[in-house]
Amino acid sequence: MRVLHGLEEIFAAKGSLLGTSDWVTVDQARIDAFAGATGDHQWIHVDPERAAAGPFGATIAHGYLTLSLLPMFMVAVYRVEGARMAVNYGLNKVRFVTPVRVGSRLRGSTELVDAQPLDGATAQLVFRTTVEIEGAERPACVAETVSRQYFGD
Template structure:
């Protein structure tokens, strides 16, 4: 875990690889729960029997489920101390470059692209690459924008 002691240390790290999270397993129960929460019940996600004969040979995680794991990964990679709070601000770019089969293990690697000052906060842009264990292609590559209030 990389720890930044305030804004100046975070700004000084722009351009650096911040680290990589631990592996997280995406199980069918999590996929089903995500489907319930979002209303996305497409068979490639929730119908194991039908998905066996589908293009992926089994169910796959929703792309947005993969994306929703970014805070889990981030919490393991770095934190900024001496700040009031942090919030999601948005995404600049997102690509789902490979499906995530059920029971895959994922992890997130972070590269700090930008830190800029905005009203009462720092806007932080990280390039996050979500890897699938054993796969040459990542599941997702995203530019994630957060705000850290100082």
């Protein structure tokens, strides 16, 4: 895990790969739980029998389920020391490149693309996380996220 100590180290890390998480398996239980939480019960996600005869040969994870794994991947690869809090500010770009078939293993590699000071105690950070599928040539997802780190009182 990469530890960034304060604003100076954050700005120095701009443009670098922060790390790659461990693998996580996307099983049908996770897909079903996500469908329940979001109300998206499309058959390609929750009906294994029908999905087996569909275009992907099995159920697939929701794209937004894959996206929702980013915090888990990111927290596994870096930590900012000295920040009193961090908030999500938004997304610049998200692409769902390859469907995630049930049973796939995913991991995330996170790069600090940009880091800008907003005032003396706040930084806006842009991360690019590439979500890999074990054994696949192309990633499941590439997402550029924006967060703000708050330091001081």
